[in-house]
Amino acid sequence: MTVLPDPWWPQAVLAGILAVDAVMSIRPPAFIRVCLEGVGFPEDWWWTLVVIKLLAAAGLIAGISVAGIGVAANAGVICYFLAASAAHIRARFLKSEFWLNCLGMLALSTLALIVSYVVPGL
Secondary structure, X not given: OOOOOOOOHHHHHHHHHHHHHHHHHHOOOHXXXXXXXXOOOOHHHHHHHHHHHHHHHHHHHHOOOOOOHHHXXXXXXXXXXXXXXXXXXXXXXXXXXXXXXXXXXXXXXXXXXXXXXXXXXO
Protein backbone atom coordinates (compact mmCIF):
# COMPACT_ATOMS: atom_id res chain seq x y z
CA MET A 1 0.00 0.00 0.00
CA THR A 2 1.25 3.50 -0.83
CA VAL A 3 0.81 6.65 1.25
CA LEU A 4 0.00 8.93 -1.71
CA PRO A 5 -2.97 8.14 -3.95
CA ASP A 6 -2.25 6.78 -7.42
CA PRO A 7 -4.49 7.66 -9.19
CA TRP A 8 -5.50 10.77 -7.24
CA TRP A 9 -8.83 11.44 -8.95
CA PRO A 10 -10.96 8.91 -6.97
CA GLN A 11 -10.02 10.83 -3.84
CA ALA A 12 -11.03 14.12 -5.46
CA VAL A 13 -14.35 12.66 -6.63
CA LEU A 14 -15.12 11.28 -3.17
CA ALA A 15 -14.15 14.62 -1.59
CA GLY A 16 -16.43 16.48 -4.00
CA ILE A 17 -19.37 14.20 -3.27
CA LEU A 18 -18.84 14.54 0.49
CA ALA A 19 -18.60 18.33 0.20
CA VAL A 20 -21.87 18.47 -1.77
CA ASP A 21 -23.46 16.11 0.77
CA ALA A 22 -22.28 18.36 3.62
CA VAL A 23 -23.70 21.49 1.99
CA MET A 24 -26.99 19.71 1.30
CA SER A 25 -27.08 18.58 4.95
CA ILE A 26 -27.19 22.18 6.16
CA ARG A 27 -30.87 22.22 5.14
CA PRO A 28 -31.46 18.55 4.46
CA PRO A 29 -33.68 17.61 1.52
CA ALA A 30 -36.33 14.95 2.08
CA PHE A 31 -34.12 11.93 1.31
CA ILE A 32 -31.49 13.00 3.87
CA ARG A 33 -34.09 14.04 6.45
CA VAL A 34 -35.93 10.69 6.11
CA CYS A 35 -32.64 8.86 6.58
CA LEU A 36 -31.67 10.76 9.73
CA GLU A 37 -35.13 10.52 11.23
CA GLY A 38 -35.38 6.84 10.29
CA VAL A 39 -32.35 5.92 12.39
CA GLY A 40 -33.43 8.21 15.22
CA PHE A 41 -30.49 10.61 14.96
CA PRO A 42 -31.40 13.70 17.06
CA GLU A 43 -32.01 16.82 14.98
CA ASP A 44 -29.99 18.90 17.45
CA TRP A 45 -26.92 16.91 16.34
CA TRP A 46 -27.40 17.07 12.58
CA TRP A 47 -24.88 19.92 12.35
CA THR A 48 -22.12 17.54 13.45
CA LEU A 49 -22.54 15.53 10.25
CA VAL A 50 -21.88 18.69 8.20
CA VAL A 51 -18.63 19.27 10.11
CA ILE A 52 -17.55 15.63 9.83
CA LYS A 53 -18.19 15.50 6.07
CA LEU A 54 -16.41 18.81 5.42
CA LEU A 55 -13.39 17.69 7.46
CA ALA A 56 -13.34 14.38 5.62
CA ALA A 57 -13.46 16.16 2.25
CA ALA A 58 -10.61 18.46 3.34
CA GLY A 59 -8.56 15.45 4.50
CA LEU A 60 -9.09 13.67 1.19
CA ILE A 61 -7.97 16.74 -0.76
CA ALA A 62 -4.96 17.34 1.51
CA GLY A 63 -4.06 13.67 1.17
CA ILE A 64 -3.53 14.04 -2.56
CA SER A 65 -0.22 15.76 -1.82
CA VAL A 66 0.51 15.06 1.86
CA ALA A 67 1.58 11.48 2.54
CA GLY A 68 -0.65 9.49 4.85
CA ILE A 69 -3.43 12.05 5.30
CA GLY A 70 -5.59 10.81 2.43
CA VAL A 71 -5.51 7.15 3.36
CA ALA A 72 -6.43 8.06 6.95
CA ALA A 73 -9.26 10.31 5.75
CA ASN A 74 -10.53 7.65 3.35
CA ALA A 75 -10.46 5.04 6.12
CA GLY A 76 -12.36 7.47 8.34
CA VAL A 77 -15.04 7.92 5.67
CA ILE A 78 -15.42 4.15 5.43
CA CYS A 79 -15.77 3.93 9.22
CA TYR A 80 -18.38 6.72 9.14
CA PHE A 81 -20.52 4.84 6.62
CA LEU A 82 -20.01 1.53 8.46
CA ALA A 83 -21.36 3.24 11.58
CA ALA A 84 -24.25 4.70 9.56
CA SER A 85 -24.99 1.22 8.19
CA ALA A 86 -24.97 -0.21 11.71
CA ALA A 87 -27.37 2.54 12.83
CA HIS A 88 -29.72 1.67 9.97
CA ILE A 89 -29.63 -2.03 10.79
CA ARG A 90 -30.06 -1.42 14.52
CA ALA A 91 -33.07 0.86 13.87
CA ARG A 92 -34.40 -1.63 11.30
CA PHE A 93 -34.63 1.25 8.85
CA LEU A 94 -33.75 -0.66 5.69
CA LYS A 95 -35.68 1.31 3.10
CA SER A 96 -34.29 2.63 -0.18
CA GLU A 97 -32.38 5.41 1.64
CA PHE A 98 -30.27 2.75 3.33
CA TRP A 99 -29.50 0.86 0.14
CA LEU A 100 -28.87 3.88 -2.08
CA ASN A 101 -27.45 6.55 0.21
CA CYS A 102 -25.70 4.67 2.97
CA LEU A 103 -24.48 1.52 1.25
CA GLY A 104 -23.84 3.42 -1.98
CA MET A 105 -21.48 5.81 -0.20
CA LEU A 106 -19.87 2.93 1.68
CA ALA A 107 -19.20 1.18 -1.63
CA LEU A 108 -17.89 4.37 -3.25
CA SER A 109 -15.53 5.18 -0.37
CA THR A 110 -14.27 1.59 -0.26
CA LEU A 111 -13.70 1.58 -4.02
CA ALA A 112 -11.83 4.89 -3.80
CA LEU A 113 -9.52 3.43 -1.14
CA ILE A 114 -8.86 0.28 -3.15
CA VAL A 115 -8.25 2.08 -6.44
CA SER A 116 -6.04 4.83 -5.00
CA TYR A 117 -4.09 3.02 -2.29
CA VAL A 118 -4.40 -0.77 -2.36
CA VAL A 119 -3.94 -1.29 -6.11
CA PRO A 120 -2.04 1.86 -7.15
CA GLY A 121 -1.80 2.74 -10.80
CA LEU A 122 -5.00 0.84 -11.57
